[in-house]
Amino acid sequence: MRLFNRITLLTPESVELEFTLAGIGSRALALLIDYHIVAFTLIALWLLLALIAGQLLSYLDTLGSNYADLPIWLLAIAILITFVIATGYFVFFEVTWQGQTIGKRFAKIRVIRDDGRPVGLSQAALRALLRPIDDILFIGAFLILLGQKEKRIGDWVAGTLVVQEVRPVVKAAIAVSxxxxxxxxxxxxxxxxxxxxxxxxxxxxxxxxxxxxxxxxxxxxxxxxxxxxxxxxxxxxxxxxxxxxxxxxxxxxxxxxxxxxxxxxxx
Structure with missing residues (x-):
């Protein structure tokens, strides 16, 4: 009889901790929220960059100089900034918020290491960098559904788990008829x-x-x-x-x- 999918971890101090795995539903909800936040941020950024680039090119045209390669460089810079924001969003929040992004906080889940400790910069970075691979053809979703520990590729490489946020549950008295x-x-x-x-x-x-x-x-x-x-x-x-x-x-x-x-x- 299993009501929750739980896992027991042994900490470096030889203390056993029990966690409830987040599950595909909670993780999908968190990712949907995070992707919307990243998408709106990038749209606003690209509009701002397009406005700045247009003003810059107009100004340079008035100088009469040849800056034919400038649009390519501006595009490359925009793509680089896009990559940094799309990846850095997850890294920044998971490190500073102890394994949570805005979406994960809403879904009440968090990322931890395999030994129960909070994630660090290296674990968060590996998860973020491998996220595009997990998103291809929903590879990550299949691995979460089929795996006993509900890990995607990023979790296996980084040595992490996604669990439900530990919070106190009020134990109600059990009424018996x-x-x-x-x-x-x-x-x-x-x-x-x-x-x-x-x-x-x-x-x-x-x-x-x-x-x-x-x-x-x-x-x-x-x-x-x-x-x-x-x-x-x-x-x-x-x-x-x-x-x-x-x-x-x-x-x-x-x-x-x-x-x-x-x-x-x-x-």
Whole structure:
């Protein structure tokens, strides 16, 4: 049972840190915002450069001198400035904002090194320089979708990961219905709760804590999915009639919690 795609990293200080990978949706949203910002900046820059170049060429014409090669040099300078801005935007923000650009901050994701440390100038530069290759034929998107660590080429070369921003989550008290309490008392006799691993219990607990903040359809689909998986894990043929999937998950949560408490008391 996996509710979130998580990864555990070992820091140079031998401390284990757990992160949730950003996923293709959040990364695409962040990139779309960043590309729009870069595009509007470049359009404004090119308009300004075109105005300056036009004024400069007009002025030189009045002097009667031959500056036939000047437009080519002005174009080369404009292309160079374009490259610096398009690449430097990502490098500047990811270094100064600890792995975030404007788009990543909006999407609540950030770039970190493979060992959990903040990205530096070299990692940000490698990611930015290899971004055009990742964008060709959506190579980067395919690698993110197919890879276990959701890395594009720039991430593999730079040794980075894109994760969800770590922020505190308010742990709401889990309300348990009377129907769930009754079933929880019966589950140890009619099922095998030992098949439920601590990670499975953590997923159920996290869902029950967050369900009130979820959109109705998403909550309903996730509740049904988790209930089916929990039922299969504990070898229960069918969920008792008249019981909702949420109430069943409450019962499993309560029964597992009581069982673990009893084991600790005996020990």
């Amino acid at each position: 009377q129907e769930a309490e009754k079933l929880a008392a019966e589950l140890p006799q009619i099922t095998d709760l030992s098949k439920l691993l601590p990670d499975d219990f953590a997923v159920i607990r996290e869902y029950l804590q967050r369900r009130n903040f979820m959109e109705r359809n998403a909550k309903s689909e996730l509740s049904l999915q988790l209930a089916r998986q929990a039922r299969n894990l504990i070898n229960l043929e069918t969920i008792p009639a008249g019981l909702t999937s949420d109430e069943f998950l409450e019962a499993v949560y309560l029964a597992y919690q009581q069982q673990e408490r009893g084991i600790r008391d005996e020990g």
